Amino acid sequence: MVGKNGKHPGVDGSRYAIHPDPNVGQLKGALLKDIARSVYVYRVDCGGCNGCEIEIFASITPLFDVERFGIKVVSSPRHADVLVYTGAMTRSMRIPALRAYHAAPEPKICVAYGACGSSGGIFHDLYCVWGGADKVVPVDVYIPGCPPTPGATIYGFAMALGLLGQKMKAVHHVQQDGEHSQIRYPELPSRLRVEIERESRRMAGYLHGKKIANSFLDLLVAHQADGAGKVEQEIQAYLSQQDDPRLTEIFTSLQQIYQAERK
Amino acid sequence: MLKLIKEVLKVGNATLPYPFAPMEMMPGFRGKPVHDPELCIACAACAIACPPNALSMSTDLDQGCQSWHLFVGRCIYCARCEEVCPTDAITLSPNFELAVMNKDDLREQADYQLAACRECGIFFAPLKEIEYMIALLQQSGVSAENVATARMLFEVCPECKRKNDIPKLASLYQEAV
Numbered sequence: 320m321v322g323k324n325g326k327h328p329g330v331d332g333s334r335y336a337i338h339p340d341p342n343v344g345q346l347k348g349a350l351l352k353d354i355a356r357s358v359y360v361y362r363v364d365c366g367g368c369n370g371c372e373i374e375i376f377a378s379i380t381p382l383f384d385v386e387r388f389g390i391k392v393v394s395s396p397r398h399a400d401v402l403v404y405t406g407a408m409t410r411s412m413r414i415p416a417l418r419a420y421h422a423a424p425e426p427k428i429c430v431a432y433g434a435c436g437s438s439g440g441i442f443h444d445l446y447c448v449w450g451g452a453d454k455v456v457p458v459d460v461y462i463p464g465c466p467p468t469p470g471a472t473i474y475g476f477a478m479a480l481g482l483l484g485q486k487m488k489a490v491h492h493v494q495q496d497g498e499h500s501q502i503r504y505p506e507l508p509s510r511l512r513v514e515i516e517r518e519s520r521r522m523a524g525y526l527h528g529k530k531i532a533n534s535f536l537d538l539l540v541a542h543q544a545d546g547a548g549k550v551e552q553e554i555q556a557y558l559s560q561q562d563d564p565r566l567t568e569i570f571t572s573l574q575q576i577y578q579a580e581r582k
Numbered sequence: 583m584l585k586l587i588k589e590v591l592k593v594g595n596a597t598l599p600y601p602f603a604p605m606e607m608m609p610g611f612r613g614k615p616v617h618d619p620e621l622c623i624a625c626a627a628c629a630i631a632c633p634p635n636a637l638s639m640s641t642d643l644d645q646g647c648q649s650w651h652l653f654v655g656r657c658i659y660c661a662r663c664e665e666v667c668p669t670d671a672i673t674l675s676p677n678f679e680l681a682v683m684n685k686d687d688l689r690e691q692a693d694y695q696l697a698a699c700r701e702c703g704i705f706f707a708p709l710k711e712i713e714y715m716i717a718l719l720q721q722s723g724v725s726a727e728n729v730a731t732a733r734m735l736f737e738v739c740p741e742c743k744r745k746n747d748i749p750k751l752a753s754l755y756q757e758a759v
Contacts, residue, residue, distance in 0.1 A: 382596055382597060383597070383598060383600070384597045434657060434658055437685070438653065438655040438656045439656070440656055441634035441656075443656060444635070451655070458685075459683065460683060461655060461683075461685055462680070463657065463681070464659070464680065465657070467678070470678050471678045471680065471681065474601060474678070475681035477601055478681045485683055485687065486680075487654070487679075487681075487682050487687045487688060488687050489690070490689075490690040491690075491691045491692075492619035492692040492693065494693060498710065499710065499714075499717075500620070500622065500623045500669050500710050500714050500717075502718060508722075509718065509721050509722040510722070525662075526664060526665040533670075
């Protein structure tokens with residue numbers, strides 16, 4: 320919890336220093352019992368792009384409706400039980416963020432919202448960015464996402480309120496002896512695979528080009544043993560099922576490459 | 583009033599039942615990147631492509647270990663890692679339930695062994711990456727003899743390759759003069 324110059328607005332001696340109560344866990348448990356079905360949320364924007372704000376407001380619309388859990392966005396930190404920190408912690412917003420923290424009555428729950436709130440996100444190495452909200456205030460729940468969808472918001476709040484459990488956990492894989500990667504589509508000549516991927520990416524862009532090439536190659540691998548006629552038939556069936564003229568255009572081009580390669 | 587209630591009943595309930603029922607995401611939704619550590623060859627293409635450095639690599643030359651790190655807390659779900667991955671080891675899943683109490687639960691790590699150079703014995707490239715290149719050569723119809731030669735070349739570090747090239751270049755130069 321140290322800023323870039325080693326000094327930190329939340330350190331001891333500063334008027335903004337945070338001195339958490341030793342019984343903070345117990346107090347938070349009591350708070351959660353008290354505020355069940357009536358949770359007041361205050362939103363602190365520390366320097367984000369407002370994508371997170373849009374998603375917070377999307378989650379209080381009738382479609383997602385967090386108000387059915389009693390969650391209400393209030394306009395003053397003095398009314399708040401939960402503080403939601405959105406956006407990367409910027410140098411100029413660190414003091415207002417701390418003031419909002421001190422203005423909220425104890426005990427309170429802090430939520431770091433979005434990729435920027437959790438860790439600084441894509442702005443993590445900017446000269447004016449301290450990092451995530453946890454650089455300045457103690458955070459209870461991290462909700463990653465860029466921005467988190469309303470579903471992720473509901474899940475994160477349900478977790479902060481102790482209604483749902485955490486699903487993520489740290490993973491550490493160590494390479495085993497004899498662990499090998501596999502080549503993709505070993506059944507096909509590598510030149511054909513490369514040509515098809517190139518053409519597909521040329522036509523549809525990188526990510527979708529890759530996906531379309533993979534679906535084409537999957538069809539080839541599944542049916543090429545039954546002859547070219549069968550492949551043609553299956554591709555037509557797939558295209559009519561997808562019903563997308565753009566996909567048809569790309570597949571036609573890929574089929575030409577496949578036919579040229581077979582000759 | 584009655585008319586209004588009728589209208590409301592006709593329209594029905596628009597609110598999604600989530601979190602009491604699972605939420606269907608739209609096709610193409612990009613959620614948590616899922617890494618298959620068996621398929622990964624530690625080539626670092628994803629770490630280079632990742633705009634917010636959520637993916638990073640670290641190399642320990644003493645232990646001969648290359649580590650792949652993912653910090654989901656920084657991920658912006660752009661799928662650039664998916665588009666550059668040569669082995670389809672990383673794909674974006676529709677999983678959006680990523681909230682955590684403990685920040686370290688957002689971290690993923692995979693450790694891979696490095697190959698030591700044939701000549702100087704210094705670690706220089708992931709073992710799995712070299713094996714993958716050999717497999718690619720075999721699949722593209724290169725003869726077994728040439729594959730064996732290629733393996734000799736692949737298992738030498740760039741520094742030693744350079745050193746080996748110098749006498750060869752010198753002799754070529756002398757022949758030319």
